[in-house]
Amino acid sequence: MNMKAPRGTNDVLPGEVKKWQYIESVIKNICDRFHYEEIRTPLFEHTEVFQRGVGDSTDIVQKEMYTFQDRGGRSITLRPEGTAAVVRAFVENKLYGSPIQPVKLFYFMQMFRYERPQQGRMRQLNQFGVEVLGSADPAVDAEAIALAMTVYQELGLKSLKLVINSLGDKESRKSYRQALVEHFSPHKDELCTDCQTRLTQNPLRILDCKKDRDHPAMQTAPSILDYLNEASAQYFEQVKEYLTLMDIPFTVDKNLVRGLDYYNHTSFEIMSDAEGFGAITTLTGGGRYNGLTEELGGPDTPGIGFGMGIERLLLALEAENIEIPVDNNLECYFVSVGDEADKQAVRLVHDLRKHGIQVDKDYQGRKMKAQFKSADRLHAKFVIILGEEELAKQVATIKSMETGDQHETPLSRLVEQMKELLQGGNA
Template structure:
């Protein structure tokens, strides 16, 4: 039997309403912050991610789904959303857009070949935003504010926001050297990845999942001590404006973004809800200066974040927050014979064109079984069609909750639609 690929999931009709509810909310909040949707291809040139994410990262080295197309070109199913957005920004010359910064969001499937864990899949849905074209603490705060708004809008309370500053390129270079001096004498105690990272990107040692509890990681130099005055002032403005908005946060001096182009503000949102799981990160983001140039673009800067819908659903479950189930259909048509079934099909066609959600029985069941089916579909109204109704052209419209009935003409489609709308569930 052919089965679903390992590390993926079927989202069945009994659960899709949860996804639709979340997606609708995300679209709404993004629009409120004046972020416009961007849609990039599911696959891109492999080089985009090698350059844009980093050849030394686990994503590029271990997790990408890469294939050769018929033109013998290396393509990759996108593992993250920022690099494709930046590629589109450059290719479509968005730096010339009169509206600056360019503020976009995306909601799309991503693909990473990683070990299956609770809430982590090899195909997952990611929502993210990017604000490109302005370097200002207020934009950083807007992005963080939007992030908090999203999670709090679902009623989540067990949230912890951690922020830090990576500083500008000069501060980062000084800090990298301090990390090399700190880790080099004992680097053979670390995993093979970290032994490579010390020469390619020492900040990523702080991100290592295997060595996170090593004493040298716990006692590593703090990046804040290596920030120059300009970087400190930038970070202070970010924290001051977060304070002004009443957004609670904690400064985590070990919070870094390991990719070379990240600068200044970095942040992560965690859940400390009981039962959420060992991996508590809900969302991460930060400011990137240099990514556009790395991809042969203009000297522009950006900031953004990305979140997983699957992780959001887990957080809601951990806090016992239920997404409201959708309402049932407006009308269910019960039929008593073949002639009635044919007429019901025609009536459904007309009603649906009027915006009425309706259904009928297709299994030729008895009336009692059809009424049970109407209950299962949570129909607000039912009508019964039989020989008598076809002769008179009139039906009894029954309101299922109250039991009240009213005779209406089948030909008077407008009246039937109005009654359903006025007395709907």
């Protein structure tokens, strides 16, 4: 019997969870300032959502999806990425009819991809993502990139590199596609089996191949930038201009194509240059995907988005020695001695919690000394003591664990007194 977590998954234990919660709170605050609203979609979708949305020629669809048949014989897939799922929800719920356009959304999702687990790349992964649907303004592309950069910067990351490219519109991509076929065809037998297939299905993805990255033909491949028509070139120039106006430095990489079929126009990645971060440097990837809503049964609606891996973000923070400010202190710990005091402690602890005070108590039947040790381990700011003597006088003793000062307070004023102390006073 195998009772371990499945390969490619891990448990996030209580101490680590607080780091995740802090990161999520920072991101939510930034999204609120950018006026993005949260969306939550099902953990699984009909398989065709990803086949049509992500693309049949991608590694995700061909090799990495967790797909199964449910009891009704329907093909179901655990979501491997967020964009197709969000666009499906956008179409199904007719958000394109909202009077407020564009629709600006963000999400926190668990994704599932069957790939070789390695540091920062798991089979169950967590992503923060953003999707903007309903605007073809290049300023929206720059805004989405700015949002991602703001997240990293406000969390303290400094070793960042933004790389951008343009994949052009349909006309530009068609011309470029033909140029790539002509360029790589003489070298077909020298390419990996995946790239041999890509040559006919989606030649742009050859540029994204990790196996053939050092092949001489990669170095001499034509640049998409040379095949942009006037409208696409102008669009890309505007995106770059907006980034410059926001003082966001960037590098143009003509080989940046991203791994999903739905991208067009702006494509971007944010990478970590931190020493010791690892061979896989990408933190965030995204781009524009005009036409995806049509693929999923909706009206022609332009869109742009990105996905940010939370696990990789944590690794980047660790590589730059950035401490996440997590408060592990407990506001107060209730120490009770004797059967009657134990009973009253249950009522008093519940009353304190109802009034917004963080409090815990002993549930192991331990002696007073052991309860104080527990309060110390939990970094309690105050200890409330209730024994037979206190019960007789209907008071509780409150002790500051920082100063050692203590005093008695009537049980009827315990909540009020604790509120006053937690707002800045000492016992």
